[in-house]
Amino acid sequence: MAVTTVTGHPVLPALPDPATEALLAGGLLPELAHAFGGPFHFLLPDAFDTNLRSLYEALATAGVDGFVYFAKKANKAAVFAERAAALGAGVDVASVGELREALGHGVRGEDLMVTGPAKDPHLLRLAVQHGALIAVDALDELDAVITRAFGGRTRPARVLLRVLPPLQPDSRFGLAEEELATAMDRCVTAGDALRMEGFSFHLSGYALGPRAGLAARLIDLCRTARAKGLQAHRISIGGGLPVSYTDADSWRAFLEAQRPADYHAEKTFRSGDFYPYHSPLAGAGALTALLATRPENSDTTLAQVLRNAQVQLLLEPGRALLDRAGATVFTIQGVKERDGYRLLTVDGTSLSLSEQWFGSEYLPDPRLIPQPSMDFENSGDLHEPGECEAPGGAFPASVGAATCLESDMLTWRKIAFPRRPRAGDLLVYPNTAGYQMDSNESSFHDLPLPPKVVIDWTDRPRPRWRLDRHFTS
């Protein structure tokens, strides 16, 4: 088991991904870095397709009728909405901007799910007009939907009632028990203006037991609602399918080994604040396991409970659809020697690698791609592959941003690089499409927003690329 390196710093290798490896091995990334003159993200939409297809396969294998909505907040790129539309999936949106983007990239109105608290009146109006499914979060919001649905429309407003999870009573989302009863009665009173299609939840955390239990509770609620004459034939279990970024041994060894001396300025992170970078069950595997789970007080699996009740299962995965669907490329601008390690400065900011903004750090090891250092100080000094190679990661370095903020670090951890990082080399952070790329990006310091490049391998020996249409806005 590779626990630590010769310098004593733990490593966290990303799981191998052939598409990313092929790109790293080719010459395209240095060309793009040169062309854009700054950091950029590349997107691998084929991975999105694969992830989406495996979710539908998991549903089919379990004999469960289901529908998948891509949670758009996880990545702003247009290409993922396009792929969702092309593969017959929906998109989960929470703003007028996201709704407009999804419609504009081919997602039909009735394949949209609108979530989020206290939705803007304009968003509600558009949602009703386009026949989108609205996850209602509060009683006053339900009243607002009903008012709009009565506004001379021929089409009923479609709603789910979002449930406050009993195990997360402090959540600010969802309707509490008594509110649900009131909401159902108001749906009955609204008559044909409204189609009450069922219930929804979104849980934080990744445990299967509470998800299966709450899903079963929602199915019970569907029965109650049907007894009142409502349609109630669907439940949404939200997102939260985990992604595994590294293998089990590396993750365990990392958590055991890491200590303040492994970080620049002896910065400490609480282990519990890290994303669980290894999950024994991830993506479609986690869905399969969830469907095979027996909810508490039930003697059949969740799949069977759904079938018995003839309830359709809706999912809103964000991160899980984006597993391996992209990476982020920076160029090293400068290297500073410190006691026992180096401080690298790259040509971008931690806004393009969001984890820092949640008091945490994106841990999968970035890959160093050596380049001839012609444009920099030691010009003409060709960096031959293997030249600076040392066994076991003898070149630890932390990674800072090209900004004037002390705290703007992409990686506080001393990454154990196998060769000496130099100005001009590329640094590729793997598997960043889910939440890392653009949830926090701004043109801080008047730095341009990193463009997104869509990589297309279809039927060709060398990849083609284009800009994602969204990148300028």
Ligand SMILES: *Cc1c(COP(=O)(O)O)cnc(C)c1O
């Ligand atoms: C954020 C969110 C999701 C997506 O969650 P992931 O963890 O990315 O799968 C789905 N539904 C709702 C309501 C959300 O807020």
